[in-house]
Amino acid sequence: MKDNKKQKKILEVAEEEFLMKGFAGARTVEIAQKAGVSHSMLHYYYKTKEQLFEHVMGEKLQQLKESVSTVFMIEDMPVVEKVVELVVRHFEFLSENPDLPRFIINEVIVRPEYAEMMKREALPILKDAVARLQRELDAAAKEGEVRTMDAATLLMDIVSVNLFSFIVAPILSSVKPDMDFQAYYHARCQENVQLILNRINPDIK
Amino acid sequence: MKDNKKQKKILEVAEEEFLMKGFAGARTVEIAQKAGVSHSMLHYYYKTKEQLFEHVMGEKLQQLKESVSTVFMIEDMPVVEKVVELVVRHFEFLSENPDLPRFIINEVIVRPEYAEMMKREALPILKDAVARLQRELDAAAKEGEVRTMDAATLLMDIVSVNLFSFIVAPILSSVKPDMDFQAYYHARCQENVQLILNRINPDIK
DNA sequence: ATTATCTATAGATCTATAGATAATGC
């Protein structure tokens, strides 16, 4: 029953290799070797390089989904607090996967077929989240707790504002090479929360 | 003497293919085919895929260098105006090569050996520009026309602020799908000029 | 007689599978 340990290991190494070298640059032989298994094991578990890649991306999507969408499971939490949780969890996911945005943007441009897969997998999840959020926002808007808002726009704002912080980080560090990333991320997350709070606050603007 | 026409064509197609598919994903056979020559011609002119790639990047660097560093050749122009020209020309170069930053960032991460080449090629040019700019800035600072400034920092600011505008563009357009890129770029360029002007203005802050 | 071009193919590299063997779970 140590079987899935090797399977997991392959997935782990594959993630590193794909992120580091891109889909085209990654080598299945090297992934197998670094995972400490014979090359055929990789195909035994994941059939093809393409499918292995899809598993890796599927896992990332799953992690994102779990960390973010469980917010909606929490009962008895005002929607404003839920939104804050959403921002923070999404930000934390990006902290743990700082290379992912760059990688995805690149693969989407370089391999349009992958963009299709991404849409197919990610859109339903997103639509579900939007629907849930919209319902809660509408209820809260009636009570005057938040401004009347389009949930899709709000989610887009959250994603943009967080992504932005990470895309900009390498540029900032090239200007200030001694920059403290830990402090930067911490401050940025707080600012982003504030920014989103202002956007739903019924009293401002 | 139509020879270098084909050579140029190969380079042109190679640029597209490398930018679209990355170094690892691009295929020399496909480049040759799209350029309308037999595959061996590619190796005849450029020896290896790696060297073809270096030619492509070298050409881009050359273009950047020409559009930017000729500013220093202009006589009788106050340094403040030269700085404005620098910002605008760098911005225009990026407008004509909007995919280049994403591509370079990716290749630098994915292929460290290329990062080395980039440093080797780009650093001397940069150092030269910094030295020239520093001399002019110092002279102008004595006359009170600009604040006392480190030329390297100023150049870094220009590059960052311009790059930023382009890295952010796709995010913005995902939030506002109907966004007018033309107008955005125009406005951004102006803002960046203003931002840099403020930074060298002796009277502000 | 140098330069440009092509066809054909060698040689390297990579993905994927076949087929044999060992380990595991009823």
Place this chain on the structure above:
DNA sequence: ATTATCTATAGATCTATAGATAATGC
């Protein structure tokens, strides 16, 4: 008897070159 694992290798794909031929410039 099903699942995991390995070795060996087929087959596909890609880069690079050899060798022949055509075009060009003295």
